Every structure is written in C-alpha cells, then in structure tokens.
Amino acid sequence: MITAKELxxxxxxxxxxxxxxxxxxxxxxxxxxxxxxxxxxxxxxxxTCFLPPSAGTATVAGFDVLEQPLEVKKRIGYxxxxxxxxxxxxxxxxxxxxxxxxxxxxxxxQKRVDYxxxxxxxxxxxxxxxxxxxxxxxxxxxxxQAIIHNPDVLILDEPTAxxxxxxxxxxxxxxxxLAGDHTIILSTHILPEVEQTCEQVxxxxxxxxxxxxxxxxxxxxxxxxxxxxxxxxxxxGNLEPATVQQKLEQVSGVSRVLCKNQVDSRAVFEVExxxxxxxxxxxxxxxxxxxxxxxxxxxxxSLEEIFxxxxxxxxxxxxxxxxxxxxxx
Amino acid sequence: MRNALIICRKELRSYFVSPVAYILxxxxxxxxxxxxxxxxxxxxxxxxxxxxxxxxxxxxLNEQVIRPxxxxxxxxxxxxxxxxxxxxLFAEEKRNGTIELLVTSPIRDMEIIIGxxxxxxxxxxxxxxxTVLNFAFLFRYGNPDWKPLAIGFLGLLLQAGALxxxxxxxxTLTKNQIIAATVTYGVVILLWVLDWVSQFESATWARVxxxxxxVPHFNSFVxxxxxxxxxxxxxxxxxxxxxxxxxxxESLRWRS
Numbered sequence: 228m229i230t231a232k233e234l235x236x237x238x239x240x241x242x243x244x245x246x247x248x249x250x251x252x253x254x255x256x257x258x259x260x261x262x263x264x265x266x267x268x269x270x271x272x273x274x275t276c277f278l279p280p281s282a283g284t285a286t287v288a289g290f291d292v293l294e295q296p297l298e299v300k301k302r303i304g305y306x307x308x309x310x311x312x313x314x315x316x317x318x319x320x321x322x323x324x325x326x327x328x329x330x331x332x333x334x335x336x337q338k339r340v341d342y343x344x345x346x347x348x349x350x351x352x353x354x355x356x357x358x359x360x361x362x363x364x365x366x367x368x369x370x371x372q373a374i375i376h377n378p379d380v381l382i383l384d385e386p387t388a389x390x391x392x393x394x395x396x397x398x399x400x401x402x403x404x405l406a407g408d409h410t411i412i413l414s415t416h417i418l419p420e421v422e423q424t425c426e427q428v429x430x431x432x433x434x435x436x437x438x439x440x441x442x443x444x445x446x447x448x449x450x451x452x453x454x455x456x457x458x459x460x461x462x463x464g465n466l467e468p469a470t471v472q473q474k475l476e477q478v479s480g481v482s483r484v485l486c487k488n489q490v491d492s493r494a495v496f497e498v499e500x501x502x503x504x505x506x507x508x509x510x511x512x513x514x515x516x517x518x519x520x521x522x523x524x525x526x527x528x529s530l531e532e533i534f535x536x537x538x539x540x541x542x543x544x545x546x547x548x549x550x551x552x553x554x555x556x
Numbered sequence: 557m558r559n560a561l562i563i564c565r566k567e568l569r570s571y572f573v574s575p576v577a578y579i580l581x582x583x584x585x586x587x588x589x590x591x592x593x594x595x596x597x598x599x600x601x602x603x604x605x606x607x608x609x610x611x612x613x614x615x616x617l618n619e620q621v622i623r624p625x626x627x628x629x630x631x632x633x634x635x636x637x638x639x640x641x642x643x644x645l646f647a648e649e650k651r652n653g654t655i656e657l658l659v660t661s662p663i664r665d666m667e668i669i670i671g672x673x674x675x676x677x678x679x680x681x682x683x684x685x686x687t688v689l690n691f692a693f694l695f696r697y698g699n700p701d702w703k704p705l706a707i708g709f710l711g712l713l714l715q716a717g718a719l720x721x722x723x724x725x726x727x728t729l730t731k732n733q734i735i736a737a738t739v740t741y742g743v744v745i746l747l748w749v750l751d752w753v754s755q756f757e758s759a760t761w762a763r764v765x766x767x768x769x770x771v772p773h774f775n776s777f778v779x780x781x782x783x784x785x786x787x788x789x790x791x792x793x794x795x796x797x798x799x800x801x802x803x804x805x806e807s808l809r810w811r812s
Contacts, residue, residue, distance in 0.1 A: 276659075303660065
C-alpha cells in the first residue's frame, strides 16, 4: 500500500531524512518510532505530498507522490501534529468543509459527518466552536477530519499527544478499530503505544532507518534468551540471598542469576536460561528449600529497551548487533 | 472550480464570523458618508450661488459629484482596506497549521488561491455596495447618467482585484499577519505614487514607472470610459499576483 524507496529530505544544511526504505502492506498498522527530531514528521509530510522528497521515491496505493499528488491525496487521511482546525468554525461545519474539500457532497457528506462524529465520540460537541474545545476533543476532531472521506491510508502524526490516559486508551481503541479497512501509519515516541496498537514498527533515528520489523520479532531478536523474574521470601523472617542464588544456579538450564533487590526477608531475582523452559524447576527448587515463592513471571524485554539500544548506538548495523548482545549479557 | 468556491465560501464565512468584516464595513460607511455629504453639500451650494449670480453654467452630477467620490473611494479603499483584507489569507493558515490540511487535500494550489482571492474581492464588493445606498439618492433626486457610474464601479473592482492579488501574494510570505499587512501597505502605497515622477520627468524609465502605477489606469474608468488598455493592465496585475502566489506556495514546500 505504501512504499518508500531511499526517501531523502535535505534542507539547506541538514539532512532530515536519509535514504529511508520501507514498505507497508494493506490493512496494517505501522508504528513510526523515533526520538524527537528523528525525521518522523518530515517522512510523513513527504508521504502526504506536503513536502516533496529531495531524492528517492514514495508511492501510496500505487501512485507516486511527485507524479500524481492529487491521486495520492484522495487516498490519504492525514492528522498533522497539531490538529489543523479553524478556531472560528464549529465541529460539524468544519467536518463538512473538510468533507467537501475531499470531494464529498450532499447526503453522502452528511452521512459521513454523522458517522465520524459517532466514531470519534465528538457528537456531543457538534455545535461547539473548535476554538473552545479542549485538547482531547480537538485531537479527536482532527482524527475525524482524517477519516471523513474513508481513505485507504491514514497517516497520523502523534495521534495521542496531549491526551489524558482515558482518552489515550480510547484513541488507541479507535485506531485499532480502523485498521483492516485502512492502512495506518502512526508516529509516536511513546513506546507502549506501539506495543499495544501496532503490528509492525519502523524505527528511525537522526533521519536514518534503524530497524523495521514486527513488534514480536523485535522483542525476540533483542531478547535472545528467556528471562524469568521471581520473588522469594524466607519463612521465618530471614533469608540469605547468596544461598538462594546458589540454589537457583544449580537448576539445570539456568545460565545466569541476578539478585535485583532485597527487602527484609524477600528478594527478587532475575534468572536467564538458554532455550530450556525452567520455570517449573525453579519453582520446585525454591519450595523444596523451604522458602516461599511469592512471584514468578517471564521478564518481557520491553520495546523501550530495544528502542534505547537501537537509537543510542551510532550506526544502524551496530545498533541491531548491540541490541542482540545487550540482551544476552 | 467547485473547490475554489468551497474555499471562497469558507473564507467569506471567516471574515463575517469575526468582527473584521463588520468593522471594515462600518468604518467605510462612516468615511464614505462624510465624503458624500461634503461633495453633495458643495455641489448644492455652488448651484445656489450660480443661481444668485444669474450665471448658468451647466451643472453635472456625474462630473462634479460622482467622479470625485469614486476617486476618493478608490483612494481609501485601496490604501487602507485592502491590506487589512488580504493580510490573513495565507498568514493565518500558516500560523494555525491549517495550511497543511489544505495542501494535503485533493485540490490544486491554484484553486486554493483563486478561492481566497475571490473571497477577498467579494468582501471588497460588499464594502463598495454600501455606496450604492448613497448613489441611489442621487438618482432619486437628480438625473445622473448611470453608465459612467457602472464603468467607474467596474474600474474600482478591477483596481481592487489587482491590489488584492498583490496582497494575497504577500500574505504567503509570512505567518505573521502584521508583517503581511505592513508590507502590503508599503507596496500598495508605492504602486499608488509611482506615477508622481511623470510630473517632472518624461524619460522612458519614468514612463515605465508611471505605467506600473495603479492610479493612472483608473482615470479612464472614472471618466466613464471603458479603455481596454487599462482593463488589460489590471487583468495582467491580477494574473501576475496570483501566479506569484502559486509560485510562493510551491516554494514554501521546497523550503519549509
């Protein structure tokens, strides 16, 4: 649905986006990830035909952004970083205006306005002036505006920025609900958002593509080994972490044990194992030794760690390497 | 064209939901009312004086009232109102970030530009419409010729259209409305006074300068003469202004 080939944007002195290549299949939700100033917005602006690329090509639904911008624009719904609203219009008037710009008219326009108001939960502010709406509502009006013409592709620049946690959840649900009919690219620097909403991640840093993969693959790649966190408590008020550690290390398949912290008679350990499934043996070892097992859970490597590993290294190749190594250590 | 009209309607609406349009209308109404009153009072006084002296010079409403009034309208309208009308056209969109919505919508740049320019022209026409009320009195109590008046109005619209196109272009250059207005004031005033050189110099460069000025081209219209040469001049400026606006919009994207 979307392809970018060596997409580059140079400004007078800086290169904002440097030879980014990626592909997004129809119906996917893709998270566009990177620290502030990484080039996310610039890339999105190139895909929406707002900025022409300096080099490279991008196509949306088979149309080139430079050759056939009108065709591309017809198929794209775009929510910029700040929702592009006119403060002196009211919500339904604004949506009608945008709908007309996108080529809707008559009964169909009215139907779509009602639909997006319903979908984005803004029906109750339909006759309010946009300038008087709260940030959360503005953001949702912005989203409504992006989907009003039922576009194939949605490009959302930080759709949840500035929302409160409840609104963030609602917006995520909304975006997830839109996938399938729409191909969605959303940019963010909030990681749990990507973990929760996206199937695929594109990570860029300083204008360069660092990684593009599915969320699951990225986690697997960074993990390399399975890690388990367990909390152990002594029965009668005293616990010797060193003894526990020794005991845990003796369980077959365990490659490394790390005492994370200790409070009174409780201690938290992180246990890594290579390949083997050791949770049952660990639990038995603890209980057999006469201690209490308070907690036992897999330690998922969060996208956060991957992200930091990937974006803090110098070159992309090194970064992936470092990510893999970092997890194995 | 449909898209240009969508933009035009939206622009007109935002003129009229904000106080801008009303303030312009009120101020113009006040100023023109005063112009009209003084012009007419002077005309009647002169008429009475002539009757008392027994002289019978031909008195002509068209030449002695309407013509100076049209000239004053053109002066006040262009010099004071046009920069206020055009300053927000693009500067405001750029400040609000709504330009991103317009540019990523499936419409052509030129449709956006023409829509906005048409809206500005429509607002200016509303302002001119106020004067119809006063002129109606002349037709009720006198018998002026309507044709020169109509051609005068056409001239006013063409002249305004040209300067509005220039103002629209200037509005694309900045996101600050004050800057847009100030620069437009400067350019409009310059275009106004360029023909002053013709008073003391008749070399080619002076003739060119004076030709660029928007004032001399208005003189034929105000006399009730429809001179295609002058109409073409205004049409050219309109075209040039809108063309520059389009280039400027394009360059926004290359630079931004």
